[in-house]
Amino acid sequence: MRNDLPVMCSILKRVEYGATAASLTIQYPCQFQPGQFIMAWIPGVDEKPFSISRHNPTAGTIELTVKRLGPVSAHIADLTVGDRVGIRGPYGNPFNPQADCVIVSGGVGLAAVAPLMEMFPNAPALYGENSSTQIMLADRFPRMRIFTMDGSAGEKGFPTDPLPEILAARKPKVVYTCGPEVMMAKVARICHDAGVAGQISLERYMKCAVGVCGQCCMDGERVCVDGPVFDSERLLKGKDFAFRGLDKSGTWVYKAQPE
Numbered sequence: 001m002r003n004d005l006p007v008m009c010s011i012l013k014r015v016e017y018g019a020t021a022a023s024l025t026i027q028y029p030c031q032f033q034p035g036q037f038i039m040a041w042i043p044g045v046d047e048k049p050f051s052i053s054r055h056n057p058t059a060g061t062i063e064l065t066v067k068r069l070g071p072v073s074a075h076i077a078d079l080t081v082g083d084r085v086g087i088r089g090p091y092g093n094p095f096n097p098q099a100d101c102v103i104v105s106g107g108v109g110l111a112a113v114a115p116l117m118e119m120f121p122n123a124p125a126l127y128g129e130n131s132s133t134q135i136m137l138a139d140r141f142p143r144m145r146i147f148t149m150d151g152s153a154g155e156k157g158f159p160t161d162p163l164p165e166i167l168a169a170r171k172p173k174v175v176y177t178c179g180p181e182v183m184m185a186k187v188a189r190i191c192h193d194a195g196v197a198g199q200i201s202l203e204r205y206m207k208c209a210v211g212v213c214g215q216c217c218m219d220g221e222r223v224c225v226d227g228p229v230f231d232s233e234r235l236l237k238g239k240d241f242a243f244r245g246l247d248k249s250g251t252w253v254y255k256a257q258p259e
């Protein structure tokens with residue numbers, strides 16, 4: 001069962017990751033599958049989609065991991081225990097979970113794949129950030145390989161660097177990924193070259209989350225209801241993945257191209 005009208009829910013717990021991000025545990029009993037997201041509403045501010053980074057059906061809680069990028073995310077990341085936030089959902093098509101997998105994330109894309117990493121703790125998990133100050137969820141996933149662009153933590157470089165070698169050695173059934181589209185486009189091409197399936201979770205500007213408004217359209221599909229998880233080969237065949245997207249006002253904007 002899902003709520004399509006926001007339910008005001010209390011923050012039960014908060015974990016801060018430097019100045020960049022925070023995880024919030026919220027009382028919101030729901031049915032959830034990894035890869036799904038909720039809409040979080042701050043009355044008088046705005047409503048935005050966030051992945052469920054952890055689900056505890058026994059306690060009736062979800063966790064959101066929110067990076068401060070702009071006004072809404074900063075507001076939500078600043079909520080403290082006892083504050084309330086409006087939640088509706090969960091929405092979207094989930095990942096198709098298979099144990100024989102590799103998981104690649106960049107930035108706050110880690111939130112979307114965290115439930116899969118919990119489900120498959122022995123799967124190789126690669127996670128990248130710009131620098132050590134941005135690292136999240138490291139205590140929860142001590143086995144994940146961390147990559148930083150400036151080399152200030154973990155291995156210097158991108159989480160995609162070792163992927164071709166890992167796919168050649170393990171020949172997994174699937175690669176799951178969420179992060180910047182430029183990174184996911186690289187993952188998609190590596191999967192294509194290795195003959196491995198890829199499942200990609202897209203983050204596009206969203207408003208209604210129920211397939212009505214068209215804000216998240218790309219290649220004729222709506223990320224909110226047809227995704228956010230898409231097959232990598234499907235995305236590679238389209239013209240919008242890692243190339244262009246609708247901005248907040250509904251205008252097409254062109255993205256930096258992958259090398």
Ligand SMILES: Cc1cc2nc3c(=O)[nH]c(=O)nc-3n(C[C@H](O)[C@H](O)[C@H](O)COP(=O)(O)OP(=O)(O)OC[C@H]3O[C@@H](n4cnc5c(N)ncnc54)[C@H](O)[C@@H]3O)c2cc1C
Pocket residue numbers: 037048049050051052064065066067068069070071072073074108111112202203204205206228245
């Ligand atoms: C399915 C889905 C799941 C998401 N899960 C999470 C999550 O778990 N944690 C989290 O922190 N965020 C998540 N997001 C992103 C989140 O919804 C907000 O977009 C983000 O928090 C920024 O919102 P804002 O209003 O604070 O800033 P904005 O003012 O909207 O954005 C600040 C800047 O960030 C960039 N930006 C933000 N969102 C987008 C976008 N969709 N496309 C292109 N550029 C963008 C732009 O450069 C923009 O100028 C998710 C998005 C989707 C669609």
